[in-house]
Amino acid sequence: MEVLKRRVFSLWPPFHRQSHTAFFTTKPHSTISSIQNLCSVTEKGGISASRGEHPRTQRLFYIPSFKIYGGVTGLYDYGPPGCAVKANVLAFWRQHFVLEENMLEVDCPCVTPEIVLKASGHVDKFTDLMVKGEKTGTCYRADHLLKDFCKDKLEKEPNLSAEKAAELKHVLAVLDNLSMEELSAKIKEYGITAPDTKNTLSDPYPFNLMFQTSIGPSGSSRISPRQGLLRVREFTLAEIEHFVDPEDKAHPKFSEVSKPSRFRQHLANEMAHYAADCWDAEIESSYGWIECVGIADRSAYDLHAHADKSGVPLVAYEKFPEPREVEKLVIAPVKKELGLAFKGNQKMVVEALEAMGEKEAMEMKTTLEAMGEAELHVCTLDKVVTIKNNMVAISKEKKKEHQRVFTPSVIEPSFGIGRIIYCLYEHSFYTRPSKDGDEQLNVFRFPPLVAPIKCAVFPLVQNQQYEEIAKQISKSLTAFGISYKIDITGMHPFGRIFSCMSVFYVRNTSATEKFS
Numbered sequence: 001m002e003v004l005k006r007r008v009f010s011l012w013p014p015f016h017r018q019s020h021t022a023f024f025t026t027k028p029h030s031t032i033s034s035i036q037n038l039c040s041v042t043e044k045g046g047i048s049a050s051r052g053e054h055p056r057t058q059r060l061f062y063i064p065s066f067k068i069y070g071g072v073t074g075l076y077d078y079g080p081p082g083c084a085v086k087a088n089v090l091a092f093w094r095q096h097f098v099l100e101e102n103m104l105e106v107d108c109p110c111v112t113p114e115i116v117l118k119a120s121g122h123v124d125k126f127t128d129l130m131v132k133g134e135k136t137g138t139c140y141r142a143d144h145l146l147k148d149f150c151k152d153k154l155e156k157e158p159n160l161s162a163e164k165a166a167e168l169k170h171v172l173a174v175l176d177n178l179s180m181e182e183l184s185a186k187i188k189e190y191g192i193t194a195p196d197t198k199n200t201l202s203d204p205y206p207f208n209l210m211f212q213t214s215i216g217p218s219g220s221s222r223i224s225p226r227q228g229l230l231r232v233r234e235f236t237l238a239e240i241e242h243f244v245d246p247e248d249k250a251h252p253k254f255s256e257v258s259k260p261s262r263f264r265q266h267l268a269n270e271m272a273h274y275a276a277d278c279w280d281a282e283i284e285s286s287y288g289w290i291e292c293v294g295i296a297d298r299s300a301y302d303l304h305a306h307a308d309k310s311g312v313p314l315v316a317y318e319k320f321p322e323p324r325e326v327e328k329l330v331i332a333p334v335k336k337e338l339g340l341a342f343k344g345n346q347k348m349v350v351e352a353l354e355a356m357g358e359k360e361a362m363e364m365k366t367t368l369e370a371m372g373e374a375e376l377h378v379c380t381l382d383k384v385v386t387i388k389n390n391m392v393a394i395s396k397e398k399k400k401e402h403q404r405v406f407t408p409s410v411i412e413p414s415f416g417i418g419r420i421i422y423c424l425y426e427h428s429f430y431t432r433p434s435k436d437g438d439e440q441l442n443v444f445r446f447p448p449l450v451a452p453i454k455c456a457v458f459p460l461v462q463n464q465q466y467e468e469i470a471k472q473i474s475k476s477l478t479a480f481g482i483s484y485k486i487d488i489t490g491m492h493p494f495g496r497i498f499s500c501m502s503v504f505y506v507r508n509t510s511a512t513e514k515f516s
Helices: 053-056 082-100 114-120 142-156 164-177 178-190 301-310 337-354 358-371 415-430 464-480
Strands: 002-004 006-008 023-027 063-065 076-078 125-131 140-141 205-208 236-239 241-244 261-263 277-285 286-299 316-333 371-378 383-388 391-408 409-416 429-433 438-444 455-459 485-488 505-506
Touching: 053 438, 076 082, 082 236, 114 301, 114 316, 125 142, 125 178, 140 142, 140 164, 142 164, 236 415, 277 316, 286 415, 301 409, 316 337, 316 358, 337 371, 337 383, 358 371, 358 383, 358 391, 371 409, 415 429, 415 438, 455 464, 464 485
Parallel strands: 002 236, 006 241, 455 485, 455 505
Antiparallel strands: 023 438, 063 076, 125 140, 125 205, 236 409, 241 409, 261 277, 277 286, 286 409, 316 391, 371 383, 429 438
16 A cells, blocks of 8 residues: 655645546447447436446556556556556645645655554554455455445345335344454345355455555455545555644634545444544445545544554654743652562652643542541552652642643544545546547546646648648747657548647647647
8 A cells, every 4th residue: 555644744635626627538439339338328428337338448547457468457557658648646745735824845665663563553463354255265355245235135126125124224223333253143144145156155254454464555355345546555645643732623714625535434333443532525426426536534633652662752842922820739659669669660650650630630639638548549550659758748839831842633534545546537527429429438637736738749741841830839848847749641520629728729820830
């Protein structure tokens, strides 16, 4: 999983630009008698789920990896136009967040030491229930198979009884709360089999999502590949880490992005162990509303966990305009007395005393003054020890503070670049009749910002002077980093330049004309 990491103190503004449009057209193979045999078009002009991948694979936007060997489910190669679209999406992502929003970009390795993942909880808590095809050994997420079964029944069987439909809807609602035994019982009750081979499945078993890897991009061990670029084994994430004040997580630009997209809040049983809240930004497609950005409020879970494990404070500082007088709790362990009493365990007892909250510390102070001693539970020793009044001094003092020290909360939007690109393909696709009206053309109408090729350069007639001007123009475009196609054959009248994915056309009709 290739990850683009960001560290910032803000949320993102809207993803939109208004400009000209880039067109990319492709003709069906001659063996296709009708566009409906190739694909079906939704009322909104998108690519429907029932349609083949042909318009995108014919021009090599993306194709199955290792295609001559039959391909591998969930792995895709981006062809030249697909690479250009992806590069343009990522370039705009960087321009928007890094430049316009003044965010700070970092480049981190994919491989992570186990101690880091242990501290974050991923090793112990990132576990899914899997099943295997008993003959092939192919693994599937058990909850995904059950969810797909229920959705297919509800969508494709209009004659379902009201009772059965209510049952399936209830299963979908409680799916994330089902235990391993309940999940197994439902799979057997509904006769769910392996989707590819229809073979019987094993009982569900826990599978940890973290796995050892060599250096380089990696992927997800829990994906059941299907639906093209929407569910793949290896993918690109563009992530942002917003470090925010836990007392004020609002962002002034949220209203600008809340309208064009749909946001869905996760239920408590859907959220990861680190999340205090979680939302999905979704884009409508022929597969329904697709999660393209996951936004997790990780609170201070990560920073506290890693600070505790590493011993390095991970805090932020807010300077006050004027010093503030505050009452602070002061816990002063008397290390000499603690050393005599606890010997080699002195350090752990000191840490336990210093870690006390205000309520616990003041209760100990009251007990020490009344009884001369108090009990303290030391987690690292896993036992209760007796603290005497000569071993610690607890008080409250008024101090002037010039700054506030706090552990930030982390808001983490994670952008699925492949899913965004897939939705871009769908929303850019439509069909139109050819000029002669004898066939239907498949057209991708891209915003110029992400169009694979920005410009086409061609003389209307074949002429040496025009060719030289066209070459000069192409050199200028190259110097400015503008992708283009050049055609100096003079064989294509202006109206027939239709398949070069370009936004702007440059015509040189006179050797004396100047172009910019």
